[in-house]
Amino acid sequence: MTKGKILVVDDEASLRLLLSNELSRMGYTVEAVADGETALNRLHDEFFHVVLLDIVMPRVSGIDVLRAIKQDAIPSEVIILTGNATLESAIESMKLGAFEYVRKPYSLNELLIHIERAIEHQRSQLDLKILRDELKKNGYGGKIIGKSKSVKALQDLICKVAPTQSTVLILGESGTGKELVARSIHAMSQRSNKPFIAVNCASFSETLLESELFGYEKGAFTDAKSQKRGLAEIADGGTLFLDEMGEIPVHFQAKLLRFLETGEIRRVGGTKDILLNVRILCATNQPLENLVEQNRFRADLYYRLNVLTVNVPSLKERLDDIPLLVNNFVTMQGFHKEFDDSAIELLTSYDWPGNIRELKNLVERTCILVPKKVITADDLSFLKVNKKAEPGNESVAPSPTISSDTTALSLKEMERKHIINVLSMVNGHKGKAAKLLEINPKTLYMKMKAYNIITTYE
Template structure:
């Protein structure tokens, strides 16, 4: 059905004409010659659109509009008017009418106006439904866990979500820092605005700056047109800075300006731009230690650390593991369209004994693999990787590196490999890594990789 429409006109012939015409277009049409009856119908039925004549003896279309809007402020309404009453029609639009049609009208004209109106209403409803779905998908209840640490985390996060304060989320890789950030946004007054995210560790300094703040045409080679930065794109919403500890001092200065003055300056421009964003930052680094070592600005740290949230590692909340396992089994059985599966007691014991250095992300990957490899309706020990069963993580850089390595451990191993390949020549290593020299020096210091140039 294209939509449900109520036609209100004191001339029954006009009501009949509109009903015949719109029914042929696939609309469900109801008509009435009385404004008071129209109000009664709208109190018990929902209409995608109401079309009403402005000049009616019992109740004018303008009065009808005001009364309907009082009870249903989001109700779409189109008024029909003779040429002499166009001023009244304009007044009706000021009162909230969506559009007006001048009598006598062309059939194609009114069809187009109605089609646009109903389509707009459908889009509005769909948008509202999607926003409600997003709120549900990213609600705090979807962050699985009943341990004391997780309950306290969710309570505090729910409290800060209704404020506009800056939040710093701490926790190891794989604990779900991005999920908490999305839940805070979804529960905030900014939920209707954008949620923009960037991983500061994934980009070299020069690229990170242009991604964050945008650039002007001609700012550098390849800047053939202006580009908005992510800070501007997050205007009216939330900007999530993941791995904020990996930013350089130069980037940190600009982030401090965003926090303090709510302004950014695109690369190659001198004119500041005001932005209305809420910043949520996340890190798995020890920022206090980085501040002492001079790697992270103390003023930015204190501005970010207004409301600190800590997500416990999975090994710190073993009671939550069965809940997470059941959640992931159900999730991947449904996603892969396989019959529901259960976990054998022996398999659960293996999972409980493992240290989970990769945290919830590693557990999720493990369960997804087990669901796909399991042949029966029960997941058993043999469905898990040997390393997990033996409880020995895979060695990449050190014996403490997890079997499913973190992004940080992979980066450290790769930098170490490139430095060996280039015999410690930092300029050559930076070129091979695709980063600038300052970024390489910072990462070498961060990972404590000492290699003298030869």
């Protein structure tokens, strides 16, 4: 595996040859060009970790190339190499965003140190951006909270599978924290200092999923005005987490299987294969074996994924962890509140069909709407929980419900009533209601229109 891709830009042929030979010998993939214009064309067509850039060149100067690289948001790190060093050029280069300014002559060891630092800096910046985006999207990021037997068993299993390079299939109901398990596996692996890229496969159509994962070449389709690296390529050296595997279109599954077996991808519109070193973690809330029987999931892909399996317990299997989870969510959201024993008792009596995600949203909603510092069971009266049957009573109790009306209603009537209840809780504020309902505001508006729900809030 290459240590990184380097573009050498210098009008001296002897220096280009020397750097190409020495850096290739040290394990880098090197390409050399003689002028700035050619360099910019290559940078738009191909990804390079580092650009070794001379300042004095014909037609386009190194300073102009550096300026164009930053203006076009090309992610390569630039190291200036020059035999005509001046204080003014050094200051201008650093202001424009050069990673380092090196005067000729220099030793190869010195240059290698700068290159390694530049590649490490680039990867850390990429990791930081990805992490920030993920934390903004999910609203959380951290360790697995809990002391129950099921959580301890889960943590023990993670410790066993994390150090391996094998594919891991993470199974669990929606909202149980499968991505958090994947992040824990990555954090405890030998790849922990490399990128962790999460992809929700249900969010993309077949065509979009392929271009998002594998990238595309310039001109591959109408809007492909420049080359784009796929998420699999960005994850090179690290971990790629594929969520909602059961939703992947059947036709794309063959390409995914080839990637899993060979480690190679081909960008949309491309003609060459790119070898990657990526660990794959997958997750689904669907029984894949049933999808295989229904011909909705390839059997060979299922067997390839099912190397190591991690089952994430539902919240009703770990009710003892609710006090810890509640305290964690309250602290994480920055609320200065607490749930008393009566509230915790009520929460542990509920079935939690939405699992930890539902609990997190309930805690946030309650902390926002209840002005008191101490939250009691009375503040959770909207959460109707059926009492446990007495010993000897064999009757089957109905499932817990948030509705207080026991009259049999159609699904549409129940949905309309629930929307009205939530709107009344937030005084008709559609944005807050949509957040509590976990739907898009536009979807809420369409449902209100369909159900003829009118609110006076503006």
